[in-house]
Amino acid sequence: MKKVSWKTRFWEKSTKNKKQRKEIKRKRKRKNRAKHAAYMKRRVGKQRATPEYRKKKYARIILPKRFDLLNNYDKTAQCFELIRNASLNQKRDVRLVLKNLEFIQPAAMLVLGAEIYRCSKIHAGKLGIGGDYPDDQNVEIILQIFGFFDLIKVQNRLEISEPSDPIKVIKFLTDNWVNGRLVKNLEENLFGGKEKTDKGASGKLFSGITEAMANVSNHAYVDSIKSKIPGLRNQWWMTGAIDKKNQLFNAIFFDQGVGIPATVPNNYPSDQLKEISRRYRTKNADGDLIHAAMALGRTRTGEKHRGKGLTDIRELIDSVGQESVLKIISGKGQYIYDSKGIEHAEFKTNKTSLGGTMIEWQIPLGAILPKR
């Protein structure tokens, strides 16, 4: 006769039938699963997870061939959203696949660098963003000079003695207060410190960028507008690039604040907003709101002595004139302004939010480096 343990005998006696026993087992399994998940959550939070555990839990994000906010906005912005979601919401490690990267726009590279910077600071080493190397060596040179591999804690492979070609880039700069000195550093790093820049253009660039920094300090990180994504308060990032082929100079500034569209409806005078809406036939989408803010030029504080900052931002374009362009991407809105004026500005609304405000000044290189 088969021996039955006392446990089985007790179990059969205390339950009515097989159905009840199945139900009890199911509840017990569910309870244990929840207990195990809570235990694993506590364990991963308190100490580094084992390599096997992390291997299963990382998010793999493949960058598109063309990483460009102007010509491939949706796919590029989607990558930023995936990184934020995986690292900051789901609290997973992230692995960036750069293998297929053939072109990386300096502005897109700055936003990517800022996202990685933020995630590293917030997780303080507990969760990481890593990646591999691109197959294209030109792209790898640009990423290395920018400081990208330092951010993802991957070794710099190449010995670089000369600037990248045909786009010359520099390492990104970042801070969390209005630091005018760094604007000078940007010029010195890009032009080598020996070349004398045009005083007028350089002065307007300084004024535009420092006003952008002041806007970050006073408007970008607003307590009244809650963001789902944790941020680094008042932090901004900046870089520069020279397109040697087309003889263009680009200065790029980025912050991860709430964005211009989020602040416009609540903080600008409603009568002026209605006038802009009527005049330009706008529909309150993000692109329209940036256009309204640039046209209004008034501050969110409503104080008459404030609000010229946005005018300062476009002054460089107005003073240089031809072939100079100001590009602003904020939230889902995109705004392009050239020296023809506000009436001719182009603006539109994209599907995906950038997760901050990016300002790019593009002027002919000859305007800032006068011919000798």
Added chain:
Amino acid sequence: MIGTMKTKILNISKDFSRFPAGRFLKDGSYSGEAFRVILARALKNNERVLVEMDGTAGYGSSFLEEAFGGLVRVEGITSTDLRKKLELDSEDMSLVDEVWEYIEMTQPSTI
């Protein structure tokens, strides 16, 4: 002409910063508010003040408005008094005009 009056010369790039930027003290160490405090003290202790504006990397409107417009709005000095006591020196006359515009357009704050 300044003549024999007691005049204080303030050179922004040498006595304050080559990179003045931002409006409030919370924005940074070389903000308009920080310079305004120095300028107001100089106006109080001297008959005339000459501010030399050349030599910096540039000026944002926030800095200029807070530094000079703030003399009227916050420090309570009238634009008429400033016309008598304050002199601005720069190769760029549009910069001087801009500053005077901030001073003239600003109303004292009513508390």
